[in-house]
Structures are given as structure tokens and as C-alpha cells.
Amino acid sequence: MLDVRRWSRRALLGAVAVLCFAFPVRAGHDDDGDRPRWVGTWSASMETPLGPAPTFDHVTLRQIVHVSIGGNVVRVRFSNDQGSVPLLISSASVGLRASGAMVKTGSLRKLHFSGVDSMSIPPGGVALTDPVWLDVDTHDDLAITSYIAAPQTGTTQLSLAHQTSYVSSTGDFTGTESFPVASTNTSWFFLSGVEVVGGHHTRAVVTFGDSITEGLASTTDANARWPDVLSRRLSAHQGTRDVGVLDEAISGNRVLNDFIGPNALRRIDRDVLTQGGVRYVVLLLSTNDMGFSQLPPGAFPGVLLTNVSAAEIIAGYEQIILRVHQAGAKIYGATVLPFEGAGYYDSEVEPKRAAINQFIRTSPKFDAVIDFDAVMRDPTHPTRIRPEFDSGDHLHPNDAGYAAMGNSVDLGLFAEDD
DSSP: OOOTTTSSHHHHHHHHHHHHSSSSSOOSOOTTTTTOOEEEEOOOOOOSSSOOEEEEOOOOEEEEEOOSSSSEEEEEEEEEOOOOEEEOOOOOEEEEEEETEEEOOOOOEEOBBTTTTEEETTTTTTTEOEEEEEEETTTTTEEEEEEEOOOEEEEEEEEEEOOOOOSSSOOOOOOOOOOOOEEEEEEEEEEEEEEEEETTOEEEEEEEHHHHHHHTOOOOSOSHHHHHHHHHHHHSSSTTTEEEEEEOOOOOOSSSSSSSOOOOOHIIIIIIIIIIEEEEEEOOHHHHHHHHTSOTTOOOOOOOOOOOOHHHHHHHHHHHHHHHHHTEEEEEEEEOOOOOOOTOOOTTTHHHHHHHHHHHOTTTTSSSEEEEHHHHTTTTTTEEEEEGOHEEEESOOOOHHHHHHHOOOSSGGOOOOO
């Protein structure tokens, strides 16, 4: 971590603003010594709503996120990725969450955008706040608060956040530690990332996946997704404590075709390659490519249900590998979990899954293999998930299953190269 003790707060913020603008953070390993740079500590993939999108009007959103690494200087990324009209953030703040919707006394910081209070983000755009001084510890909860002063439909969101966030009664409460809760939800709206300033050894891993990486069926507010488990292990290990974990996953996501969110080949730039300090990527995708291929036409009106082959999915993997390597990062292939008994499983799935996992295990194109299939399969019925790890749908793990996945990952994969 960057040693900021010799810096004044004003000097550090000035250095961060100048240096990180003049010398953009690159994805791969570089030789910049201990110069300040931005590294992701939390992120979320933006998608269209799963159901009717709420409209926010003259209310304040207080959204809770759980960071993976700490720092002294923070900035927030807002997104209008799925919007069709400009998104106006009228005011915003960040602070350390105490409990519920309360912010810890003395930790609330007003956020600005290029020195002003508000920002209009065009459709498809993102906006980074100016840096603020805030002492954030590893695995802190942040409360990110934004005032929506004019009607805004929440079309840009991560629907299944598995984290409770809060909507106020009428008014701007970005400047208050207390918060008048009018309603709660378990989605993140317009919020796609948090970065901290780190030094040369601070780096990030992006877990790039679908609902199994997003944590579907995990306990809400427990941070029980497998990337959360991995993050806690990394931070407890001397050689990997400066590795941030960025969960870039969307339920229903596919490698080759859109469904709920953009397909993986389409969103890799947005969700992986532009993340601050990314050094590693873990790829766990294709369950939905296989499952949706087996559904009859019209099962999901308006959704392309192309019957894709294992070879086509592998070709998509190879494109992702090329893009990650071009950015100077490593990519680890995670084998696909068994899912016999799931609603979209049939006999045509298993030969595809076997071929894809064989490619992952044997191809020299991946930098390493994370064999989740070996961890999660039932020894007596290898095409099914182990009963003690099954959430009940034969597709998604429960908390114990996610813990087994996160605990199985070799931390040596994220050790320093030098």
C-alpha cells in the first residue's frame, strides 16, 4: 500500500489528481515504483432491470457497498450505461457505514465532479467523482449517497445485488449521517465502482461471470459470494493483502449472446479491461450459453436462443483470453459447475460442458486453471452439484458451496510477479 504518511492531505489529493490524469493506470504490470495510482476496491456490472424499473424523483439513494482493499483516498464511479436520457446526479457523498443506513460520525465526505456538486451523465456514459480523503479499511462498508432531484428511471442497475440499500423520503440527505428510510431494495442503481489510491504493489482481480459469480442464492447482506470469500482470504495472506477483488457478474449472462445483460464479448471492455489496477481475471462463464441453447423457441420472447456449440463457446473464450493478454493481465479459466436437474438442463448439455472443461483444463492459452467442477461435483453423480452445496435449484450453490469455491482457489495465483 502507498505510504501516504509523509504527504499532507492537500498535497496528496493534488498529486493524485495530477499524476493519475497524466499517467493513466495500465492493466498489466508496470515499473512505476510507488507512484500513486487508482485501483478498484469494489465494482458492479450494470444491466437492464429484471422487472419494471423504479422511478426516483426528489429522493436520495443511500447504497451500501463492501470494499475489498483499503486506502486513504477514494473516488466513486457512476454509470448511465443502460439509460436513454441523461442521468442527473444533483449531489453525492460517501462515508463509512455504521449500521443500517447510518454513516459513522465524522466520516461523511461530499463528492464533486470536476469541482462542482452535480453531474449530468449522457446515455451510455460514466462519471468519476473527484478524489476525497477518507480512511477506508479493508472490508469496510461504504455508504454512497446520491440525490436525484428530477424524475429518473432506474434503468441502469445491478438487479440482484444481495445487499440492502435505502431510499429516503422526499429531500436531499447526502449531507446527513442519519437517513430517513422510506423504502429499501436489494439492487444497485447507477453505481458501478469505487477506487482507492494504492502503490505499485496494489492490484486487482476481476471475477468475470454470471449468476454463480454474482452470488445468486447467497444470503443477503452476508457477503457470502465466492469472490467475497476469496477476498477475505487474500487480505489475510501477507503476499496478497493488497489485491482488490472486483465482482463483475450478471445473472443470466452469456459468452456469445445477450440476455439480461450485454454478452461477455461485448462487456469485457467496460467491466474488465478499464478497471483500475487489474492484474488478473478469473473467467467463469458459459453455463447459460449451454442451458439457453436447449430451450424451445419462444421460451423467452424477444431473446435470441441460438443453439451454440462447445466449439463456438470455446472460440468466445479465446477472444476473451486474447483481449486480457493484450491488456497485460493474466487470465485464469474456471471450470463450469455441474447443473443436471436445473430447469434448462437436458442430455445435450453434458457433452458440451465436458468439452469446455477439457479445453479449460488442457489449453495452454489460460495462464492457470481453477477447477470449481472438481470441488462442487457430487462424487456419486458427477453431473450434479454436491447435495450439501446445492441451494435447491441444482444450479446455484448455497453459502456453504460458495465458501467451498472461494476456499479452493490457490492464493499463489495472485502473488507478485517480481
